[in-house]
Amino acid sequence: MDAIRTLLESQLLFSLFLTVALGYVVGEVNIKGFSLGSGAVLFVGLAVGGFAPKSAPPGLLGTLGLLLFLYGVGIQYGAQFFKGLTSANGLKANASALFGVVGAGVLAVALVPMFGIKLDESLGLFAGSGTSTATLQAIIAALHSDGASVGYSVAYPIGVAGPILGLYVLHAVLKPKIVQPAAKVIETAEILVKNAEFIGMKFSALTSRLPPGVAIAAVRRDKHNQIPTEDLVIRADDVLLATGTDPVALKQAAETFGVLQTGRITSDREDLDYLRVFASSKAVVGLALGDIRFPEGVICSIAHVRRADADMLPNPDLILEVGDRVGLLVNRAHIKAVRKLFGDSIKGTAELSFISIGMGAALGLLLGLIPITVPGVGKLTLGLAALLLLALYLGKIRRSGPFIWTMPLSANLVLRNFGLTIFLAQVGIASGPKFFATVGTAGVSFLLYSLAIAFALVLITAVFCLWVFKLPFDMAVGVISGATGNPAILGFGNRIAPTDQPDIGYAMIFPSMTIAKILFVQIAAALMGG
Structure with missing residues (x-):
């Protein structure tokens, strides 16, 4: 075992791609209709990271993977995103997700007086349950402590597994009839x-x-x-x-x-x-x-x-x-x-305009660095959420003079799925050591808190989507995925609702809900003595 651990820790790229391969093998395991798909890569990564703590590739690699995924989603669904902002269903979707995010945030803050945990840890649990790294960064900047990282590391895997399980239960209970639209032929x-x-x-x-x-x-x-x-x-x-x-x-x-x-x-x-x-x-x-x-x-x-x-x-x-x-x-x-x-x-x-991709990504990253002043809260930055917003805009306009922002659909799918896989593998391996260490010291309490927050986010969003606003199930799947945040949840959503609506719902929701999560923790930190 020591030889295997040494190999993993000395060959980081080997560890990364082994995690990818094993993750997809596990993701294909089907138990009574339930399978994790690409989400299994994260959990295999946690196991690899726990076994070989020094096997994690640089964090920049995971960020690059997430960037490719978000940029691809934005470019493909830009037109639908902006159309959705002015449509009745788009407004209902954003409202549903906002109720879910705020409800989960209130539950996280309530843990402080109810169970005596620290504010930074409770907000870290909220950030991890919503799988939002940008929110974690906002908490650390506001509270100047590392407690948020502890809560985040425990909650993050739950923030992926919980919503996937929630979507599976919703699909199993409701048994929605989802008809894949027939391909239109002239x-x-x-x-x-x-x-x-x-x-x-x-x-x-x-x-x-x-x-x-x-x-x-x-x-x-x-x-x-x-x-x-x-x-x-x-x-x-x-x-x-x-x-x-x-x-x-x-x-x-x-x-x-x-x-x-x-x-x-x-x-x-x-x-x-x-x-x-x-x-x-x-x-x-x-x-x-x-x-x-x-x-x-x-x-x-x-x-x-x-x-x-x-x-x-x-x-x-x-x-x-x-x-x-x-x-x-x-x-x-x-x-x-x-x-x-x-x-x-x-x-x-099949060729990509790497000039357009490079310029689009660079501009998005630059926008993500610009601080936004919120009265009574302070300054915050959007990070990769700003890149997604810009990609959505570029996907809407499609071309600016000689620059063609769109890319072939096949290339887009390969690029963003590869990015998603690399992101999940890197984050899983890097989070493994802290995850098992925190669970060992804090017991199962943080896991239970994380489950409660994640399920509150899913349940509240689902109730407003499906029963209050009566959105179609496949659209609701995308909204729930966007509210919870992690691309692996969207990947599972696409398996149970094989239309384009989950992707469109995710694109409509993810940027605004990332901003909502950041604002929530900033306001909570300011009001509760951060």
């Missing part, structure tokens, strides 16, 4: 115009009468296919190539304008051919479809955009991202020019 319909109401009408007027979710990609006239212009006048027996993701809407369009036909447009590729390209060029990525300028003389129109596993109609406001697959109707003579415009490089879709 379908086409050829419509022979027979309705006299539309004959002689301009194309721009005709499109205003289309059912929602239906677009016209091409018109066939006199045995030739053409891309319609706004001032094209519709004639009898014109054939419209309608596209959409809803077969019912396509059928409705056919009944409105005429009758369904087959094969007239799609079988004739003399004038227009179908081409699918990858969006990988800076000339188009980050631009709205309506702002893309094709080379002079090029006859081409965008029929649809496929992102991840879903097809999207070519709305003029839709912004292209790296890796989007764009379906075009184009004259064969212009195919080469169109490929050059879009880039059409699958290799390019």
Whole structure:
């Protein structure tokens, strides 16, 4: 055993990646539907750190992992985050999480008179149960003592395991029916115009009468296919190539304008051919479809955009991202020019703009250092919460001049999952020695206090989400994950609610609740003699 301990303590990277590997093995163990997933990496790390106290990699490595995770989440869900702040569900989600954070904080402070523990230790328990390092830093700065670190080290693992267990119980008891949205696939319909109401009408007027979710990609006239212009006048027996993701809407369009036909447009590729390209060029990525300028003389129109596993109609406001697959109707003579415009490089879709990532992360870290003065409380800094806020903003605007802030979805997922794993492994190994030492001296009391605080945070947030504001279960999972804070909880949430709503809920909640936790401990320290 001594030889293994020596190996772990002398080869820190070996210890890190061994923890990652063993963590994922343990995370895959399924007991009656319950498994820890990536969260198991933290607990394996605690065991490794307890066994080999000097095996922890530098803390900077864990911070880097957390930075990659938060930056990736912000870039992907920026638009949804800002939309959520002004939506009814977004306001309800933030209110639910705030009630949970304040309720858990009040319980932590109440431990001081009820059980005689020190204020710094109780606030440390609150910070650890909410897995917020920024909150711990705020406590130490306000109270100038190390007691908060003791409470934090004990509570942190509970702050991960408790909410995961809470979400599992909620899912088991409520048995919510969560339907993974079917991937949207573009379908086409050829419509022979027979309705006299539309004959002689301009194309721009005709499109205003289309059912929602239906677009016209091409018109066939006199045995030739053409891309319609706004001032094209519709004639009898014109054939419209309608596209959409809803077969019912396509059928409705056919009944409105005429009758369904087959094969007239799609079988004739003399004038227009179908081409699918990858969006990988800076000339188009980050631009709205309506702002893309094709080379002079090029006859081409965008029929649809496929992102991840879903097809999207070519709305003029839709912004292209790296890796989007764009379906075009184009004259064969212009195919080469169109490929050059879009880039059409699958290799390019896997590449990251490290200039953009470096600038975005550096600006976020810089913002996190700026002290914010709160009347009656003092100065505080947001740390990595500021980086997440900036990443959310960059994800919303997507492009600033030559800088493309977004990244390919596949690269984003790999980057942030790798960052999360490294963060959990490093924190677990580093916390192991203090965790077992504190539990040995303080007994199980701190563990029980931590459980109470963590479950209060989960329960209060869940009650307001599910029963007071009646938010969907998958959205509530994201809100609870954001209120409790640790990415491993979100990872488990994604397993029991496999939609995009947990990620969106987490992104909406995490920055504001990090600020709320910091403010709470600052106010508690000021009011209670810190």
